[in-house]
Amino acid sequence: MTVLAITEHRRGDVRDVSYELVTAGRELADDLGTDLELAVIGGDVEGFADDVNRDGVDTIYTVDEGEEFNHGVYTQAIEQLATEVEPTALLMPNSVNGLDYAPAVAEGLDLPLVTDVVDFETNGNLEVTREQYGGKVETTYDIDADDYALTIRPAEWPKAEAAGDAAIEAFDADIDESALGTTVNGFEEVGGGDVDITEADVLVSIGRGIDEEENLPLVEELADTLGATLSSSRPIVDNGWLPKNRQVGQSGKVVTPDVYIAIGISGAVQHVAGMKGADTIVAINTDPNAPIYDIADYGIVDDLFDVVPELIEEFGGEAPDL
């Protein structure tokens, strides 16, 4: 019995979620009265193992296969390692790469899988908490199984900081290269361009609540009036209404302005990942249950088409006719 957590790295750096997995994994291992073991797969495994050697980790397995993430290598290596160490709980990150291998690993090992877990508790069985319906409700699930796989929501547990003295063991995975059906050819950075929203002190950020492209001049006028920069949630960019470099969030930009005015944005976890570091967050949203209010400092529960024109006029501007 053990807890096995799979770390993540990209382009030479251990990603934050790995340190969060140490915290979550240690918590679960304590509840279960067992060890916490980590796996580091690919890249500079020795260096990465040193990085993730934090207090509370008992053993770190290094699997020296490949440079960057390849889901075939991960899937094979984790299945072999899990077969050897027989973890009660297999913890993986609910990151984009986690989405690309965790379900396959769970299938391969025939483990029940619960994704995007935000909390757990042991009560004989394991009870996990997750969010549903865009974060409007929380649900708990009881896992009645000896062994299970979970993916852990990034940024939900604090990063483990204190140094540890885990045993580091090389694990020889037997990777069947002929079974690798994907080849990673490289990376591309996207979203450069005219404006750098990460530099802005004040962001007026618009979401799907704006409804139609024809309504954008309203928030453009507000941004102008305030001397702020316009940013947005993902659907606005998906629709082609604003360029990619304006997108705030997990797959967009991480911003840290003094003031972030979120207008018609629900506050989905992938959006929040990009803006929760703002000094002051103001939300304008018709839905008092929108998750954005969990992190907002100030809020107006009202229709943006009523509030924004008033705000523009407060500062002597003129709201456009829509």
Next chain:
Amino acid sequence: MKILVTVKEVAEVDDEFQISGLDIDEGSLEYDLNEWDDYAVEEAVQISEENDDVEVVTVTIGPERAEETVRMALAKGADRALRVWDDSLENAQFLDVESKADILAAVVEEEDPDFVLTGVQAGDDANGATGVALADRIGFEWAAVVNALDIEAGVASVHRELEGGIEELTDVELPSVLTIQTGINEPRYASLRGIRQAQRKPLDVHTLDDLGLDDSVVESPVERTSMYEPESEGDATLWEGSAEETAGELATFLRDKGVVEG
């Protein structure tokens, strides 16, 4: 070439809602085609328009109500649809990732597609796992969170959208399951003509039995035990009053903060 697209009718929750038992009350829900699946359907239809002899088949697991959603996919250009449903699915508390993968795997076996497109996740339960679990189950290759796709000579060249504005460029051997991210294309609106045509396109209903499965596929060691409105972790100050008043409060705040002068 045959492309199978999995689609799901997802529930959207009204601003005011009630929870009854372990789920949101029906009266507080509206249903729509899952946002991510809309992009997957569009991608398949575009491939069929650019190539000869491509058939686009959609499959959904869902009650009769879901046919409205499926017809929408047909109206946008899919050729035919399958819906899987029966009493044991109706009575299941919910379907976990494994159950869905089992059912969809049986459909893949029957349809024998060249590749499968799914959405990255469903907007309601947001598991984000069905596509990759299915791929493993049926022995297909896969790629998750695809936001660019080019298919040539048995290989799908894709971009996988990673965190922080970085994309991974990957070649995936076919047959494969690709989970499609929003923004990969511009989903079309269903035209009136499309909607009329959709009424005449085949929409077959399969029971588990038809697929050679029995009700053990809905059994799961995972059981939902509660649903509740999370206590707001936030302590937001909510300004109240007319739009003029609340805008005035916000304006005062922005002046005090020094965001705007005067």
